Amino acid sequence: MSxxxxxxxxxxxxxxxxxxGAIRFGDIPVIPTLILVVIALVxxxxxxxxxxxxxxxxxxxxxxxxxxxxxxxxxxLLGTDQLGRDVLSRLIFGARVSMVVGIMAVLVAGVxxxxxxxxxxxxxxxxxxxxxxxxxxxxxLPALTFAIFLAAIxxxxxxxxxxxxxxxxxxxxxxVIRGEVLSLRExxxxxxxxxxxxxxxxxxxxxxxxNVINSAIVxxxxxxxxxxxxxxxxxxxxxxxxxxxxxxxxxxxxxxxxLMVGYWWLTVLxxxxxxLMVLSANLLGDWLRVKLDPQxxxx
Amino acid sequence: xxxxxxxxxxxxxxxxxxxxxxxxxxVRVTGDPAALLIEPGASPADIAAIHHxxxxxxxxxxxxxxxxxxxxxxxxxQSFYYQTPVIxxxxxxxxxxxxxxAVAMIFxxxxxxxxxxxxxxxxxxxxxxxxxxxxxxxxSLPSFWVGLVLILVFSVYLRWLPSSGSxxxxxxxxxxxxxxxxxxxxHMRLTRxxxxxxxxxxxIKLARLKGLPEALVIAKHAFKNALIPVLTLAGIxxxxxxxxxxxxxxxxxxxxxGRLLYEGITxxxxxxxxxVVLMGGAMIVIVxxxxxxxxxxxxxxxxxxx
Numbered sequence: 246m247s248x249x250x251x252x253x254x255x256x257x258x259x260x261x262x263x264x265x266g267a268i269r270f271g272d273i274p275v276i277p278t279l280i281l282v283v284i285a286l287v288x289x290x291x292x293x294x295x296x297x298x299x300x301x302x303x304x305x306x307x308x309x310x311x312x313x314x315x316x317x318x319x320x321x322l323l324g325t326d327q328l329g330r331d332v333l334s335r336l337i338f339g340a341r342v343s344m345v346v347g348i349m350a351v352l353v354a355g356v357x358x359x360x361x362x363x364x365x366x367x368x369x370x371x372x373x374x375x376x377x378x379x380x381x382x383x384x385x386l387p388a389l390t391f392a393i394f395l396a397a398i399x400x401x402x403x404x405x406x407x408x409x410x411x412x413x414x415x416x417x418x419x420x421v422i423r424g425e426v427l428s429l430r431e432x433x434x435x436x437x438x439x440x441x442x443x444x445x446x447x448x449x450x451x452x453x454x455x456n457v458i459n460s461a462i463v464x465x466x467x468x469x470x471x472x473x474x475x476x477x478x479x480x481x482x483x484x485x486x487x488x489x490x491x492x493x494x495x496x497x498x499x500x501x502x503x504l505m506v507g508y509w510w511l512t513v514l515x516x517x518x519x520x521l522m523v524l525s526a527n528l529l530g531d532w533l534r535v536k537l538d539p540q541x542x543x544x
Numbered sequence: 545x546x547x548x549x550x551x552x553x554x555x556x557x558x559x560x561x562x563x564x565x566x567x568x569x570x571v572r573v574t575g576d577p578a579a580l581l582i583e584p585g586a587s588p589a590d591i592a593a594i595h596h597x598x599x600x601x602x603x604x605x606x607x608x609x610x611x612x613x614x615x616x617x618x619x620x621x622q623s624f625y626y627q628t629p630v631i632x633x634x635x636x637x638x639x640x641x642x643x644x645x646a647v648a649m650i651f652x653x654x655x656x657x658x659x660x661x662x663x664x665x666x667x668x669x670x671x672x673x674x675x676x677x678x679x680x681x682x683x684s685l686p687s688f689w690v691g692l693v694l695i696l697v698f699s700v701y702l703r704w705l706p707s708s709g710s711x712x713x714x715x716x717x718x719x720x721x722x723x724x725x726x727x728x729x730x731h732m733r734l735t736r737x738x739x740x741x742x743x744x745x746x747x748i749k750l751a752r753l754k755g756l757p758e759a760l761v762i763a764k765h766a767f768k769n770a771l772i773p774v775l776t777l778a779g780i781x782x783x784x785x786x787x788x789x790x791x792x793x794x795x796x797x798x799x800x801x802g803r804l805l806y807e808g809i810t811x812x813x814x815x816x817x818x819x820v821v822l823m824g825g826a827m828i829v830i831v832x833x834x835x836x837x838x839x840x841x842x843x844x845x846x847x848x849x850x
Binding site: 397484 | 686824
C-alpha cells in the first residue's frame with residue numbers, strides 16, 4: 246500500500262521489514278510457536294513416542310495416579326484411566342486428533358469461505374447478493390448448537406467432524422475476504438488486468454487471491470483455537486470423535502467418572518493440553534494479525 | 545424507517561426459512577429419519593408404518609410443507625423419552641436457562657467492565673497486560689473444563705459448593721462462573737476499545753480542560769458513553785448464553801435447555817434435538833432483528849444504508 250507523504254509513519258523497530266511485511270525469524274513469538282511445533286511433532290511421531298497402546302488398557306491397572314503420587318508407578322508416567330489405559334499415551338495420540346481436525350477443518354472453512362468471498366466481492370451483482378444473504382443467515386445460527394445438531398444426525402467420526410466444523414465456520418472468511426476484495430477490485434493493477442483482457446478466472450486467482458491470502462492466514466490461525474475447542478466440546482458431548490479413539494475432549498468426558506473421588510489427572514491433564522494448544526494458536530494468531538494486517542501495522 | 549424495518553424483517557424471515565430448510569434437509573439427506581424416529585431394532589413393518597404416519601413416502605416438497613405447517617402451529621413434535629410435546633419440555637426448562645444466563649451475565653459484566661476500564665486507563669501498563677492475559681485465557685479455556693476444575697477444587701477438595709444439581713443459590717455459582725468467563729473476556733475487550741474511542745474524543749478533552757478531576761472524567765463522561773456498545777453486546781450475548789450453555793449445563797447437571805439438548809442426543813430423542821436447535825436459531829435471529837431496529841432508531845445513518 247503506497248503511503249501518502251502527509252501520513253506520519255510511526256517509527257518501528259525494523260522499518261524495512263515492517264514496510265514490506267516480511268516475517269523475520271527474530272520477530273516470531275518463540276514460546277507459542279515452540280509449543281505448537283512440539284504438539285505437531287508429538288502428533289506426527291505418536292507411534293514412536295507413546296509407551297503403551299492408547300486404546301487397549303490393563304484392567305488390573307485401573308485409576309493409577311501419576312508416578313509422583315503414592316500408588317503411581319514409572320510404568321504409567323501420568324497414570325491410567327477407568328479402563329486401565331495409559332493417560333500419557335492417550336494424550337500423545339490425542340494431539341494427533343486435535344491437530345488433524347483443527348488444521349483440516351480450518352482448511353475446509355478457509356477454502357470454501359475464501360472462494361465464496363472472492364466470487365462475491367469480485368463479481369458483485371446477484372452473485373454477491375445470494376452469497377451474502379446465505380452468509381448472513383448462516384451467521385445468525387448459533388454455531389455451537391448447529392454443529393452439535395449436525396454431528397448428532399451424521400453420527401460420530403473424525404472426518405465428519407472436520408466437514409461439520411468446516412461448514413459451520415466458513416462464513417467468517419467469506420465476510421472478511423469479500424470486504425477486502427471490494428477495495429482490491431478498484432485498484433490499478435486489477436483495472437489494468439481487465440484492460441489487458443484477462444479472464445475473470447485469471448484475475449480472481451492470479452491477482453486477487455494472492456492479495457487476500459494474508460488475511461485468510463490470519464483468520465485461519467485465530468480460527469484454529471475456536472475449532473479445537475468446538476471439537477473438544479463435541480467429543481465431550483459424545484457426538485464428536487467416537488471412542489475408543491483418544492481425543493482430548495473424549496478423555497475429559499471419561500474423566501468425569503473419576504472426578505468426585507478426586508482422580509484429578511483424568512480431568513486436569515487433557516484440559517491443560519487443550520489450553521496450551523488453543524492459547525498458543527491464539528497468541529500466534531494475534532501476532533500474525535498485527536504482522537500481516539497493513540492497517541494494524543501502520544497504527 | 546418503515547422501509548428499513550420491513551427489509552430487516554424480510555431478511556429475518558429469510559433466515560428463519562433457511563434455518564428450517566437446512567434442518568429439514570440435513571435430517572432427510574443424511575439418512576432415513578424413521579431410523580431417528582423409532583427405537584433401534586424395530587421391525588420393517590414398524591418402519592413402514594412410521595414412514596406412512598409421518599408422510600415420509602410423499603414427495604420432498606410436500607413433506608417440507610407439512611413440516612412447516614406443524615411448525616407454524618407451534619408444534620415441535622413429541623418427545624419419545626418423556627412422551628410429552630417438545631414445546632412443553634422446552635418451556636419448562638427455559639426459566640432455568642434464563643436464570644443461569646442472567647447470573648453468568650452479571651458475573652461477566654462485573655469482571656469484564658471494570659477490568660476493561662482499568663486496562664483503557666492504563667494502556668500499555670501492568671493492568672492492561674494483566675487484562676489481556678485474562679481475556680486470552682478466557683477465550684482459550686473450554687468452559688466445560690473450567691467447570692470440571694471448579695468442581696474438583698470447590699466440591700471435591702474444599703467441599704464448599706455442591707458439585708451439581710439445582711435448587712439453592714449455591715448451585716448457581718460455579719456454572720455461572722464457568723459460563724461467564726468466556727463472555728467476560730469479550731466484554732473486557734469491547735469495554736477497553738470503546739473506552740479508548742471515547743477517551744480520545746473532543747468532549748473528553750473539553751471536560752479535562754475545564755479542570756474536572758480525572759476520576760470524574762472517567763466515571764461520569766467517558767464510562768457512560770463507552771457503556772452503550774457493551775450493553776448491546778451483552779444483550780445479544782444473553783441469548784447466545786442460553787444457547788451455548790449445553791456443555792456447562794451437562795457438567796453441572798443444571799436442568800436447562802442445554803441439558804435437554806444433551807439428553808436428546810444421548811437418548812436418540814430426535815424431536816427434542818430438532819426442536820431445541822430450531823428454537824435457539826429462531827431466538828437469535830429475532831434478537832438480531834430487534835437490535836438492528838433499535839440501532840436504526842438511535843442512529844439515523846444506519847437507516848439510510850442499503
